[in-house]
Amino acid sequence: MSNPQEVHVFVPATVANVACGFDILGFAVSRPGDEVIARLCDKPGVHIKSITGDGGRLPLDVARNTAAVSALEFLKHIKADKGVELEIIKKMPLGSGLGSSAASAAAGVYAANLLFGSPLEARELVAFAMAGEKAACGTAHADNVGPALLGGFVLIRSYDPLDIVSIPAPPSLFCTILNPHLEVRTEDARRILRKDISLKNAITQWGNIAGLIAGLLKNDIELIGRSMQDVVIEPERALLIPGFSGIKQAAIAAGALGCSISGSGPSIFALSVSVESANRISEAMKEETDRLGISSDTYISPINLDGPVILSKR
Ligand code: HSE
Numbered sequence: 001m002s003n004p005q006e007v008h009v010f011v012p013a014t015v016a017n018v019a020c021g022f023d024i025l026g027f028a029v030s031r032p033g034d035e036v037i038a039r040l041c042d043k044p045g046v047h048i049k050s051i052t053g054d055g056g057r058l059p060l061d062v063a064r065n066t067a068a069v070s071a072l073e074f075l076k077h078i079k080a081d082k083g084v085e086l087e088i089i090k091k092m093p094l095g096s097g098l099g100s101s102a103a104s105a106a107a108g109v110y111a112a113n114l115l116f117g118s119p120l121e122a123r124e125l126v127a128f129a130m131a132g133e134k135a136a137c138g139t140a141h142a143d144n145v146g147p148a149l150l151g152g153f154v155l156i157r158s159y160d161p162l163d164i165v166s167i168p169a170p171p172s173l174f175c176t177i178l179n180p181h182l183e184v185r186t187e188d189a190r191r192i193l194r195k196d197i198s199l200k201n202a203i204t205q206w207g208n209i210a211g212l213i214a215g216l217l218k219n220d221i222e223l224i225g226r227s228m229q230d231v232v233i234e235p236e237r238a239l240l241i242p243g244f245s246g247i248k249q250a251a252i253a254a255g256a257l258g259c260s261i262s263g264s265g266p267s268i269f270a271l272s273v274s275v276e277s278a279n280r281i282s283e284a285m286k287e288e289t290d291r292l293g294i295s296s297d298t299y300i301s302p303i304n305l306d307g308p309v310i311l312s313k314r
Contacts (some may be wrong), residue, residue, distance in 0.1 A: 003117040006039045011107040011308045013092055013299075014099035015175060015269045016143040017154075019228040019260035020208035025167075026099070026263075028142035029175050031300035032248035034103040035089040036067055036310065038111035044083045046072045046108075049221065053090035063135070063282040066101045067108030070125075070132030074109045077128070078119055084112050093297075095183035097263040102144030105132025110149060110308045122149045122307065127162055137186040144263060146201040151307030153216060169303050170219045174278035176245065176256070177299040178285040179267045184240050192240070197232050204231045221257060222271055228258025228271065241266045243292040247285050254284035 012033040016026040024204065041047065046068045051058050062068040067088050086108060092100040109128040113120055129145035146154035146164050154165040197205075211227030214220070238244040241261065247268055251259040255277045256270035268285065272278050282298040289296045 003040075004117060004223050005115075006037065007111050007114045007313040008035065008037045008311040009107050009111045009114070010035050011103045011110060011148050012151075012304050013103060014144045014147045014263075015177070016099060016141070016263040017230070017233065017261070018212065019230040019234070019258055020205055020212060020232075021143070023141045023143055023231045024156045025153065025209070025212070026147040027169070027175075028147040028151050028307055029177065030300065030302040030304045031299060032092045032098065034092055034100065034107055036104065036107035036111050037087040037089070038071070038108070038115055039085045040115050041083045041085045041149045044075070044081065046075065046112075047083060047085045049085050051088040051090065051135070054088075054094065054199060057094060058088070058090065065135040066132035067104040067206075068132075069107040069135040070109035071112040073128040073131045074112050074125070078116060078124045084115060086111075087106070093179060093183075095185050096179050097184065097261065097265040097267040098177065098179065099144035099148060099263060101136035101186070102129065102133055102148050105129040105136070106145050106148035106308065108132060114313065121125040123164060123305060125149050126164055137190070139190065143229070145169070145255055147307070149305060149307055151305045152303060155213065167213060167216050169216045170221065170224075170273075171302075172221075172273045173224075173302050173303050174272050174275055175303065176251070176270045176272065176278045176281045176285065177267055178269075178282070178296055179287060179299070180241070180289055180296045182241070182266045186264040189237055189240060193233065193236055198298055201231045204229070225257030228260060229260050230260055234260055235300065237261055237265055241268070242294060243289065244268065246275045246292070247288045250284040254281045256281050280281065
């Protein structure tokens with residue numbers, strides 16, 4: 001079968017860090033997500049035809065655009081003799097902590113790979129999407145682009161060399177996300193972090209991340225819940241999110257296994273074990289946010305095991 005000339009793909013939002021796994025753990029949700037339409041063209045390189053849904057805020061410059069950078073790195077890698085034209089359809093809020101730049105980066109390279117007959121597997125595309133992430137926020141972390149491309153929970157065991165491990169998760173897990181209508185730039189949320197941590201905090205964090213992974217693998221819901229504690233990053237970043245502690249308390253009181261900042265914030269996520277519980281948590285988080293006079297959106301989703309979706313190709 002010949003390669004498609006045009007593909008339209010959807011790539012989901014992701015929750016990075018998952019409380020105690022700063023830069024090393026993330027999972028994909030079903031929605032929201034970003035879309036990219038990519039077309040083969042004779043002119044080598046990547047060309048951005050349009051960006052919609054971003055309010056004119058994202059760069060049209062190929063060297064600075066996350067989707068274009070990831071696609072371009074891929075084209076260089078395969079020594080492509082043709083180029084790719086991109087239409088980027090933003091459907092996710094920027095600076096939300098939901099992996100917006102990662103979804104676009106992953107969509108750019110995922111679509112480009114399809115146009116060239118899928119020479120690389122999704123796992124091999126992660127490094128290219130990381131280059132896109134770096135263009136967007138200055139660091140090439142993989143805890144959003146990994147799950148965006150592979151679906152499910154993804155552990156970044158090592159960055160150098162890149163070692164990515166998919167972690168199975170209990171099918172009953174549901175995620176509630178509250179996205180307050182505030183913007184936090186990942187770059188800023190990283191800059192404020194202390195560069196050193198105490199041995200005491202490191203031991204607590206190691207115990208929790210190991211416990212969380214063990215809980216996911218063993219389908220031990222209680223263990224997942226009590227491991228979702230972040231003593232390193234959350235206390236510092238919580239200061240960027242007005243009302244964080246009250247919203248978290250509301251989620252826990254409504255039955256969440258655990259609740260923390262999604263990625264670099266300001267979105268807040270909570271895990272639970274049924275859609276009913278996820279709905280109750282969503283209402284409680286929203287009520288508290290409304291009480292503070294902050295407008296917000298909520299999303300409820302199972303863990304998305306599929307990752308990217310091909311919406312159409314021709
Ligand atoms: N791990 C990254 C961070 C994710 O927390 O800065 C950014 O969304």
